[in-house]
Amino acid sequence: MAKINTLSIRESVFRQVRKDILNHSLKPGDKIIEAELADQLGVSRTPVREALHRLEQEGLVEIHPRKFCLVKGVTSECIKEIHLIRAQLEPLAARYAVDHLTDDELHYLKMLIQQSEKHSKPLDVDRLMRVNDEFHQTIIKASKLTRIIKILENMHDYVVSFRYSFMSRSGLVERSIKEHNEIYEALANRDKEAVEKAVSNHLKGISEYEEVVLEDLETELVEENQ
Structure with missing residues (x-):
C-alpha cells in the first residue's frame, strides 16, 4: 500500500483501505492487523482503528476485538442495495440535469459515447470503464442536486x-452503449420524461449486474485458493 501523505489523515486512511477492499487488493477472508496496517500506511493506530470501525458499519469488515479485523468484502446483499439506491436516485438526477446541461456538455457526452464505441472493439476494459464513468458522472453533477450527488459519490x-465485471463482457458493453445513446438523445431533446425512463431502463438489469459481479468474485477466490 502507498503511504498516506495528505492533511486529512483519518479520511485518507478510510478511503485507502476501502479502495483496497473494493479493488480486491484486500480479499474476503484476509485478516487485517491494526498495528501492521498503521505501519504500512505510515500513520498512527488511531486513524486506522477509526477507519476499520467505519468500514464495519458499511459491512465490508468484521472486527474481532484485540485480535484482528476480518475482510468480508462485497456481498450479494451489498450489490443489490447499491443498485437499488442508484435505480432510485440516478434517474431523478438525470431528470434535473435536463435544465442545466450546456450544449458543450451535451457535445462532451456524445464524444464519450463515440469513445466507448471505439474502445469496445477490441475490448479495452480500462478505457471503457473511464469513459463510462465519466458519462454517468457528467449527468449526475449537472443535476445540481447537492445531497443526491454526495450520496452517489459515496x-x-x-x-x-462492480463496473469492471460488466465492461469485460462484450455483449453487455454493446447494450450499455445503445442505452447511453438513448439517454443522450433524450437529454439533447430536453425531454425530462424520456430521460428519466431511459436512465431507469439502463439501471434495470440489477439482477444481471449482480450475477456477473459475483461470478467474477467467485472465480477470483477459486484461483487464489488453487
Whole structure:
C-alpha cells in the first residue's frame, strides 16, 4: 500500500483501505492487523482503528476485538442495495440535469459515447470503464442536486468495482452503449420524461449486474485458493 501523505489523515486512511477492499487488493477472508496496517500506511493506530470501525458499519469488515479485523468484502446483499439506491436516485438526477446541461456538455457526452464505441472493439476494459464513468458522472453533477450527488459519490468506489465485471463482457458493453445513446438523445431533446425512463431502463438489469459481479468474485477466490 502507498503511504498516506495528505492533511486529512483519518479520511485518507478510510478511503485507502476501502479502495483496497473494493479493488480486491484486500480479499474476503484476509485478516487485517491494526498495528501492521498503521505501519504500512505510515500513520498512527488511531486513524486506522477509526477507519476499520467505519468500514464495519458499511459491512465490508468484521472486527474481532484485540485480535484482528476480518475482510468480508462485497456481498450479494451489498450489490443489490447499491443498485437499488442508484435505480432510485440516478434517474431523478438525470431528470434535473435536463435544465442545466450546456450544449458543450451535451457535445462532451456524445464524444464519450463515440469513445466507448471505439474502445469496445477490441475490448479495452480500462478505457471503457473511464469513459463510462465519466458519462454517468457528467449527468449526475449537472443535476445540481447537492445531497443526491454526495450520496452517489459515496457509493462511487463500489460502482467502479462492480463496473469492471460488466465492461469485460462484450455483449453487455454493446447494450450499455445503445442505452447511453438513448439517454443522450433524450437529454439533447430536453425531454425530462424520456430521460428519466431511459436512465431507469439502463439501471434495470440489477439482477444481471449482480450475477456477473459475483461470478467474477467467485472465480477470483477459486484461483487464489488453487
